[in-house]
Amino acid sequence: MSTSPNLKSNIKLRSGVSVTSITGKGLFKSFGEGEMQTTAVNDVSIDIKQGEVALMMGPSGSGKTTLLAILSGLLKPDSGKVTALGQDIWTMSEREREHFRLKHCSFIFQGYNLFSSLTARQQLEIVAQWGDGASSREARKKADEILDVLGLLKKAHLRPGELSGGEKQRVAIGRALIKNPDFCFADEPTSALDWAHGEQVIDILRSAAHERGCTVLIVAHDARVIPYADKIFYLEDGKMIDDGGKSIHKTYGKMP
């Protein structure tokens, strides 16, 4: 198991007790056959506590997205075990896993993936209505609460075409948070944004973790995210590197 460098040791975890939220053990995943085979995730073990912001870094092609997908129940590992909230998610049936994701998991992917025909508010409402079976009234109330927190209430009636990139990504975060998830998986949520907006996004995810107890796993390239993380993992060629932060320093330079 990798005990990754906690570069920001002054962060206090809520309630002081740290509960293991998700663990991966001995994870392997390779693509292709024979000569063409690439091992995207190679014997990785990982452990994230509840309410933590975990940051996953590493060069392009190192397997970050693949690992995120395995941990989040989207991509089956070739071998290894993922335990989330005490449940082994890869021995579940497809249906059970889908239900698990419905109850506990949210996602933010690169590119905002918002319905071009729906307003910011509707993007959130659709998750509340279709996911939780909320009435349109409840859904609207919840959506407006979240949009308010995200500073988007005034733009609730606008469609993606009328929103800036940062606003769109905040709507995507709102869509992830409206179900009050136990996990939020974010694959490069900031890479399309300038730092001012990227910081805003990370800040929101951090308060989701620290204030709501959501376990957040962020894949990011930007070294400026590092100070916001409770825990950092570094992947290279599908392997988790645990050298007390040296690789991170080497790749991303001196910490701010």
Added chain:
Amino acid sequence: MSYALSTLWYDRQRYLPGVLAVGFSALLIALQCGLLLGLFSITSIPVDHTTADIWLGAPEVLSVDLGRPIREASLARLASQPEIERVEIYLQGFSYWSKPDGGTELCMVIGSRLDENALGKVKELSKDLYLQLSEPGTIVIDESDLGRLGVKGVGDHAEVAGNRVRIVGLTTGLKSLAGPYVFCSINTARPLLRVFPDQITYVLGKCFNPKDAATVVSRLKENQNVSAFTSPEFSLRSRMHWLLKTKAGIALGYAAALGLLVGAVVTSQTLYSATAASLREFAVLRAMGIPRWRMQFMVMQQSLFVGIIGVGLALPAVHGLAAVADYFGGRVELPIWLQSIAAIVTLTMALFSGLFALRSLRNVEPAALLR
């Protein structure tokens, strides 16, 4: 519901072809059926242009022009119904017209009472025409049939079933299909139709209150020896009989099926591509565990709305085109039941298109978001 509608409205340009395809199908079906109904309405002229509420004839009469002789005594059966104000006898049947210069033609002889309030007299027979018809051996034909019957006009003579007849007048606007109409009195009609003196074709009845016609008819229907219809029933029955008998219905069926097929292909393609354009968005929802049926349901709602809007656009257009056809002398009949059938058939088509478009959702895979 609102997401389907919002998307439809916002992306209306994308959905337009589907809406138009549905509308076109509905238009095609309604207009074609309406045109044929209009065409075959010629066969029900004797019912539609007279004032009887009830027609009573031989058992299982298929169409007004296919009536068989019944006993004149049947009059009493209708007359004895309490709702009936008055009854009268009526003769109608095919006969042979011999043109003055040789050659024969099928004709349709109609013999009715000829007073002001006669139930079986077509409304085109004006007072001075029907007064003249009381003279035995006189007839009135429609001016549109002069050429077909080989006569020049009023005063000409011809033979019907071997009986010499004289034309005393002409009507306008009573076109015929199988055989030209020959209007005359009941006494003139008997020899022309070669029926016995106590034989008639129909008993016509008028109710004190026309609304009672259906009640009387259903009571009369219990009797196996006669058939009875309200006039709207008999009119429709006559038209439908010829529509089916002439196989015009088959031509209609083909055209309608083709229209529906084209409509279905365009509609499902529209829905398919509209859904496919949001695959990544749907995939995010799938990743978050939202069940696929929610998305399928939304596509089905969209197909329903596309159908409703398409039909909604088509119906006024059908009425507009029917008015244009009327102006050019064609006849389009658009009864409510026909419009409803056209609407239901095209809505069903739209829903099937939606079902077909569901396959686009099969490609919704969260894994697609990882690249």
